[in-house]
Amino acid sequence: MSLARRLLLRASRSPWLARTLRHRAFFGRAVRRFLPGEDLAAALDAAAALAQAGLGTVLTQLGEQVTSRDEAAAVRDHYLRVLDEIRRRELPAEISVKLTHLGLELNPRACLQHLLALAGRAAEARSFLWIDMEESRYVDATLELYRAVRAAHPAAGVCLQAYLRRTPADLEALAPLAPAIRLVKGAYNESPTAAFPKKRDVDAAYGVLGGRLLELAARGGARAVFGTHDLDLIARLSDRALALGLTGGDVAGGYGVHMLYGIRTAAQRTLTQEGVPVRVLVSYGAHWFPWYMRRLAERPANVWFVVRHLFG
Ligand SMILES: Cc1cc2nc3c(=O)[nH]c(=O)nc-3n(C[C@H](O)[C@H](O)[C@H](O)COP(=O)(O)OP(=O)(O)OC[C@H]3O[C@@H](n4cnc5c(N)ncnc54)[C@H](O)[C@@H]3O)c2cc1C
Secondary structure, three states: OOHHHHHHHHHOOOHHHHHHHHOOHHHHHHHOOOOOOOOHHHHHHHHHHHHHOOOEEEEEEOOOOOOOHHHHHHHHHHHHHHHHHHHHHOOOEEEEEOHHHHOOOOOHHHHHHHHHHHHHHHHHOOOOEEEOOOOHHHHHHHHHHHHHHHHHOOOEEEEEEOOEOOHHHHHHHHHHHOOEEEEEOOOOOOOOOOEOOOHHHHHHHHHHHHHHHHHHHHHHOOEEEEEOOOHHHHHHHHHHHHHOOOEEOOOOOEEEEEEEOOOOHHHHHHHHHOOOOEEEEEEEOOOOHHHHHHHHHHOOOHHHHHHHHHOO
């Protein structure tokens, strides 16, 4: 892992930097590239605009590691409201949540109850509940809660990270559930014992896992989603999907691509026109600092984008 990436990921965990930089105007201007706004209304408007271009969305409120049960309950209530808005505005939008934002560390049982409430409301809204994957220390608990939610509701999926050495085994263990899986490369600072340190190994692992996920979609009714901006990987996996006779779509046995708002925007539209269903993950909220640092770490050249806004 490059020094720049390591430093940015370390910065993402500094509450002092978050407090200091959040209110700097140049930082706010730079972050707008990846964030349509801090409030839900801005995210819903972005979802409506993307829908007009044929793109679905996944909405996520930024935040992680809440420190009280009341905060976790407020996050659940917020997402219930989001699902009601999705239904009211008839938006082709899904939601994605972080379990530490819903109080996983404080009370896993209450966290599961929040998830069940969200999955139930998502089904009523004809939407879908995604569960993000955070640092490797949360993987066991995240998969356990996903299993419980999936047993009660089909409209629920979980993210798996290709950089983790354990992920092939996790994918096989989930297979009998006909799971919905969003496969990503992985965004956190992990030890070499937990994750592949070299990007080329992560990319290779992604290709193999992606192929296997498509087989599970073709045979067992999994929903395969590729959460990546890596166009070579997407092209290879789309060819494989075609060869397996899979159709694009948000259904069991379907596949699609999810990308982040503001990244590879032209490719999002081209893929859609080519018949690969694309959803754009739209983040919003005031707690954007750690998340934004992870975006910079993915492409340290983005730091120049911030520097340019110092003078913009
Ligand atoms: C929908 C979605 C959901 C995600 N959910 C999670 C999650 O739950 N847990 C988790 O650990 N990670 C998550 N991630 C992040 C993911 O792990 C990667 O860190 C991120 O997607 C960058 O890797 P990449 O697959 O795009 O490939 P890369 O090889 O890093 O990038 C491929 C190309 O995409 C472009 N690109 C990539 N990132 C950026 C950027 N930040 N700015 C500008 N250009 C860029 C560049 O042109 C780059 O060459 C998610 C990503 C997506 C798209």
